[in-house]
Amino acid sequence: MIYLRLFWSFLQIGLFSIGGGYAAMPLIQAQVVDGYAWLSLNEFVDLITIAEMTPGPIAVNAATFVGLRIAGFGGAVVATLGCITPSLFLVSLLSYVYRRYKNLRVLQSVLSSLRPAVVALIASAGLTILLKVVFNGQAMAFASIDWVGVGLFAAALTALRRFKWSPILVMSLCGAVGLALGVLTGS
Amino acid sequence: MKKLPEKCRLLAKLFFTMLYISAFTFGGGFVIITFMKRKFVDEFHWIDEQEMLDMTALAQSSPGAIAVNAAILVGWRVAGFAGMAAAVLGTVIPPVAILSVISLGYAAFASNRYVALTLKGMQAGVAAVILDVVWSLGAKELKTKSPIHLFIMAAAFIATFCFGINVIFIILAAGMVGIGLAMGQKKREGPEK
Numbered sequence: 001m002i003y004l005r006l007f008w009s010f011l012q013i014g015l016f017s018i019g020g021g022y023a024a025m026p027l028i029q030a031q032v033v034d035g036y037a038w039l040s041l042n043e044f045v046d047l048i049t050i051a052e053m054t055p056g057p058i059a060v061n062a063a064t065f066v067g068l069r070i071a072g073f074g075g076a077v078v079a080t081l082g083c084i085t086p087s088l089f090l091v092s093l094l095s096y097v098y099r100r101y102k103n104l105r106v107l108q109s110v111l112s113s114l115r116p117a118v119v120a121l122i123a124s125a126g127l128t129i130l131l132k133v134v135f136n137g138q139a140m141a142f143a144s145i146d147w148v149g150v151g152l153f154a155a156a157l158t159a160l161r162r163f164k165w166s167p168i169l170v171m172s173l174c175g176a177v178g179l180a181l182g183v184l185t186g187s
Numbered sequence: 188m189k190k191l192p193e194k195c196r197l198l199a200k201l202f203f204t205m206l207y208i209s210a211f212t213f214g215g216g217f218v219i220i221t222f223m224k225r226k227f228v229d230e231f232h233w234i235d236e237q238e239m240l241d242m243t244a245l246a247q248s249s250p251g252a253i254a255v256n257a258a259i260l261v262g263w264r265v266a267g268f269a270g271m272a273a274a275v276l277g278t279v280i281p282p283v284a285i286l287s288v289i290s291l292g293y294a295a296f297a298s299n300r301y302v303a304l305t306l307k308g309m310q311a312g313v314a315a316v317i318l319d320v321v322w323s324l325g326a327k328e329l330k331t332k333s334p335i336h337l338f339i340m341a342a343a344f345i346a347t348f349c350f351g352i353n354v355i356f357i358i359l360a361a362g363m364v365g366i367g368l369a370m371g372q373k374k375r376e377g378p379e380k
Contacts, residue, residue, distance in 0.1 A: 014250060014252075016250065016355050017252075019247065022317065022320055024252070025317070030353065030354045030355075043297075045310045049310060049313045050293075051286075053213075054213070054289070055209060055211060055212055055282060055285070056209060056254070056279075056286070057253070057254050057255060058252070059251070059252050060282045064286035064287055065290045065293075068287055069293075069294070076286075076287055077283075084251065084252070086250050086251055087250065087252070087255050087256050088259060088275070091249045091256045092259060092263065092271070094249055095245060095259075095260050098245060107248060108248075109366075109368055110362050110365035113361050113362065113364045113368060116336045116340035116361070117339050117340065117361035118358070119321060119328055119340060120341070120344035120347065120357075121343060121347055121354055121357065121358075122320065122321050123318075123321045124348040125317070126314060126320075126321050129310065129314045130314040132310070133311045133314050149311045152311035153315050156314075156315035156316070157318065157319060159315075160315055161319055167316045168213060170315065171312035172312075175305040175306070177308055178304050178307050182300075182301075182308075183304070
């Protein structure tokens with residue numbers, strides 16, 4: 001039963017994440033955190049961090065991580081299968097249609113309307129993570145602002161946008177600074 | 188039809204190439220497609236450049252992970268159904284293996300004070316990485332200056348962030364708008380010759 005639920009959940013993630021990579025993130029959050037509460041928000045943000053630091057698509061990484069934690073190795077396999085099943089059918093079909101007609105006008109029009117929606121959904125998921133960092137998972141109040149988190153975020157965004165540092169380098173440095181400050185202040 | 192041993196060798200080459208690419212490419216779908224092009228177009232000459240470009244467009248515009256989609260397309264093209272299966276397995280095994288190990292360790296390590304401090308620092312970094320991507324993608328959409336697209340972007344954001352409406356409904360609604368626009372365009376241009 002849990003296998004079926006995992007499969008169905010990740011099938012929806014595979015089916016509706018269009019545009020790759022980050023597009024899967026809001027869907028994973030909707031299924032895994034908001035829907036079934038398989039992960040807490042903190043665990044979800046850790047998962048996204050781990051997925052960024054390791055090779056492989058975010059959806060496949062998430063499927064393995066969640067599947068394994070919920071139902072062991074079988075769960076990991078079932079969830080991963082769920083998230084690639086829509087691709088197996090739809091991409092095979094699309095490649096056939098494409099080879100026959102070489103005309104993707106309707107598809108392209110649908111995609112150009114989907115793109116702004118997907119950007120908005122990624123923005124929303126990103127803001128959820130930012131709010132978690134800024135307020136440390138507590139209620140939004142001035143007193144609960146985590147200034148270390150705010151400083152790290154601002155420095156990281158500057159490094160990425162102005163200096164075009166690689167995301168993996170930026171995240172590793174954030175981790176190192178967080179660890180050093182935490183040890184020094186004894187928190 | 189190729190002889191059996193030759194076909195097996197082709198499948199093995201496809202499988203191990205994808206396994207290698209998948210295990211060592213960080214940075215998501217676009218990076219992996221670049222590596223696939225280098226191997227399959229420039230090195231093995233299995234696919235020509237134009238076809239690889241078309242496959243990239245298809246992989247990006249289909250549902251699911253770009254890397255898996257690209258593996259499906261290349262696999263079918265190179266060796267039919269068996270090729271597709273070999274390429275997908277090669278793509279999926281490395282992340283499943285790596286995340287399995289991490290997932291097993293996570294339960295034990297996340298409660299460790301130093302690991303928790305490091306992860307917390309990294310969360311600030313990951314928020315910056317994601318919002319940096321949003322910044323770039325959003326700027327690209329703003330540049331289209333299409334009022335419909337800007338409306339979709341604003342409406343989708345309000346629907347999900349303020350009202351918590353199911354992500355799937357939002358994607359379906361945006362897709363519907365796209366279909367409507369495509370049909371309207373066709374009508375205006377009249378029947379095709």
